[in-house]
Amino acid sequence: MINKVLVANRGEIAVRIMRACREMGIETVAVYSIADKDALHVKLADEAVCIGKAQPKDSYLNIESIITAAVLTGADAIHPGFGFLSENAKFARICRECNIKFIGPSPEMIEAMGDKARARQMMIEAEVPVVPGSDGIIEKVSEAKGLAREVGYPVILKAVAGGGGRGMRIVWQEEELEKAFNTASNEALSAFGDGSMYLEKYIVEPRHIEFQILGDAYGNVVHLGERDCSMQRRHQKVIEEAPSPCISEELREEMGKAAIKAAKAAEYENAGTIEFILDKDKNFYFIEMNTRIQVEHPVTEMITGIDLIKEQLRIASGKKLSFTSEDIQIKGHAIECRINAENPAMNFRPCAGKITELHLPGGRGVRVDTAIYPGYNVPPTYDSMLAKIIAYGDNREEALSIMRRALAEIVVEGIDTNIEFQYDLIHTKEFDKGHFDTSFIEKNLEVIL
Numbered sequence: 001m002i003n004k005v006l007v008a009n010r011g012e013i014a015v016r017i018m019r020a021c022r023e024m025g026i027e028t029v030a031v032y033s034i035a036d037k038d039a040l041h042v043k044l045a046d047e048a049v050c051i052g053k054a055q056p057k058d059s060y061l062n063i064e065s066i067i068t069a070a071v072l073t074g075a076d077a078i079h080p081g082f083g084f085l086s087e088n089a090k091f092a093r094i095c096r097e098c099n100i101k102f103i104g105p106s107p108e109m110i111e112a113m114g115d116k117a118r119a120r121q122m123m124i125e126a127e128v129p130v131v132p133g134s135d136g137i138i139e140k141v142s143e144a145k146g147l148a149r150e151v152g153y154p155v156i157l158k159a160v161a162g163g164g165g166r167g168m169r170i171v172w173q174e175e176e177l178e179k180a181f182n183t184a185s186n187e188a189l190s191a192f193g194d195g196s197m198y199l200e201k202y203i204v205e206p207r208h209i210e211f212q213i214l215g216d217a218y219g220n221v222v223h224l225g226e227r228d229c230s231m232q233r234r235h236q237k238v239i240e241e242a243p244s245p246c247i248s249e250e251l252r253e254e255m256g257k258a259a260i261k262a263a264k265a266a267e268y269e270n271a272g273t274i275e276f277i278l279d280k281d282k283n284f285y286f287i288e289m290n291t292r293i294q295v296e297h298p299v300t301e302m303i304t305g306i307d308l309i310k311e312q313l314r315i316a317s318g319k320k321l322s323f324t325s326e327d328i329q330i331k332g333h334a335i336e337c338r339i340n341a342e343n344p345a346m347n348f349r350p351c352a353g354k355i356t357e358l359h360l361p362g363g364r365g366v367r368v369d370t371a372i373y374p375g376y377n378v379p380p381t382y383d384s385m386l387a388k389i390i391a392y393g394d395n396r397e398e399a400l401s402i403m404r405r406a407l408a409e410i411v412v413e414g415i416d417t418n419i420e421f422q423y424d425l426i427h428t429k430e431f432d433k434g435h436f437d438t439s440f441i442e443k444n445l446e447v448i449l
């Protein structure tokens with residue numbers, strides 16, 4: 001078993017991982033930047049090592065500093081959380097070379113899935129449905145034109161190295177294609193260091209449905225049901241829930257089987273997510289696999305009773321999965337709202353500063369995953385997510401009523417937040433009925449604000 005875990009992350013996910021470690025009797029090491037010296041993850045860890053300046057490249061993305069911290073503290077494993085180095089194959093490889101267990105899949109797997117065009121190819125070979133589109137990367141505009149004519153407009157150009165909703169461009173007609181291709185490719189080159197693009201048919205007004213996967217080192221793979229992440233803004237998730245309010249038992253089974261097939265084809269180890277989009281006729285298509293724990297993992301934990309971080313730690317320790325897909329019982333309904341430091345009225349401008357007053361909701365059915373506390377200074381340098389409010393009830397109606405009262409209760413003073421926006425969003429009749437798709441926020445922004 002792993003004895004000491006270095007958590008190569010910050011914020012709520014670092015705290016979440018340390019809590020799981022503590023419950024399992026595993027020691028923890030925090031790493032932090034100068035800007036995070038007062039952060040909660042530093043206070044909760046058994047040991048803490050400052051690894052550099054505020055800018056991520058100098059600290060949370062600085063592989064040498066992190067590995068040095070692990071060696072100095074005698075950590076035998078590193079949990080990367082999400083973002084930062086969590087999907088960095090080079091980092092996973094260096095961990096392996098240094099004899100430190102990277103809590104996640106192999107570097108080869110991260111590499112294969114990190115190249116989204118390659119992942120697509122792999123799914124086609126495994127007979128998992130993918131969105132109609134290119135067979136790999138597109139070298140020339142003429143190639144993109146031919147293909148777009150074949151699949152029909154609109155199409156979406158995607159960077160093979162893209163992530164976090166960035167590096168995508170929708171093209172509605174042929175006249176726009178050349179310019180879009182060149183700009184998107186240049187943008188991808190400067191943002192991700194790789195300008196390679198691929199093309200997919202753009203599915204209009206789809207739902208985003210993803211399956212949580214766990215795989216062990218012995219080839220056992222299970223799925224833990226789906227999460228519906230259709231409430232998005234600019235291709236980034238805003239609210240997630242499980243189970244999805246829009247799929248039937250038969251479709252769930254069919255998609256679950258495809259997700260397992262996808263993970264097995266990849267010989268996937270540890271926790272991962274297979275993402276699909278679902279069109280209006282309920283056809284589903286693979287879009288990508290994420291090789292890490294996800295922000296929205298708590299909704300799956302609530303409905304399955306399985307602690308995903310503990311499972312990650314067990315799998316990384318070489319333990320066999322102790323359950324099969326059939327053993328997993330889905331019970332109740334969970335909804336998660338992401339609370340961000342941003343101002344929705346000012347185009348969601350991120351905000352930093354001191355939290356002068358704080359009241360977090362509680363009571364039956366409420367879980368709050370956060371690293372903020374009264375007097376905490378939110379640094380301007382990192383992701384704007386402050387907290388995740390998770391409501392759990394016997395059914396969707398109850399979970400929603402719990403979320404409504406939790407969001408009515410929460411108080412965060414001193415900085416701008418999206419709390420009111422989230423409150424208004426979960427009170428729309430579309431959310432109430434579960435009738436919305438990934439374009440809902442963009443189309444209704446004025447009304448919600």
Ligand code: ADP
Nearest residue numbers: 131163164165166200201202203208235287438
């Ligand atoms: P990222 O890695 O940046 O999150 P994804 O490929 O997972 O990118 O896509 C993120 C979101 O973009 C999806 O949830 C969906 O809303 C939208 N999207 C991606 N591909 C398509 C597509 N082919 N058609 C319609 N929407 C898409």
